[in-house]
Amino acid sequence: xxxxxxxxxxxxxxxxxxxxxxxxxxxxxxxxxxxxxxxxxxxxxxxxxxxxxxxxxxxxxxxxxxxxxxxxxxxxxxxxxxxxxxxxxxxxxxxxxxxxxxxxxxxxxx
Numbered sequence: 152x153x154x155x156x157x158x159x160x161x162x163x164x165x166x167x168x169x170x171x172x173x174x175x176x177x178x179x180x181x182x183x184x185x186x187x188x189x190x191x192x193x194x195x196x197x198x199x200x201x202x203x204x205x206x207x208x209x210x211x212x213x214x215x216x217x218x219x220x221x222x223x224x225x226x227x228x229x230x231x232x233x234x235x236x237x238x239x240x241x242x243x244x245x246x247x248x249x250x251x252x253x254x255x256x257x258x259x260x261x
Contacts, residue, residue, distance in 0.1 A: 237243070
């Protein structure tokens, strides 16, 4: 017990014991807070990892779909390119002139 004070000795003993209890529990409380913070951070880490895996799966599926679309469109794209090249050249005019000459030559024979 402390030196004689104007406060009752039982009160000073109760306050002293409460202070000692708080000081004794401080390391355990600090470690509890540290473990809780670490658990929360680890949980967020796993959430971010799962989110990244989901986004990567979506991106890979989209890339696969684009690849399949390109594979299936090879023939149609080749046809479209050939048609545009023929349409832009003078081949249709030459074909029309040849057909006209052929008709003229065959109609005069009969």
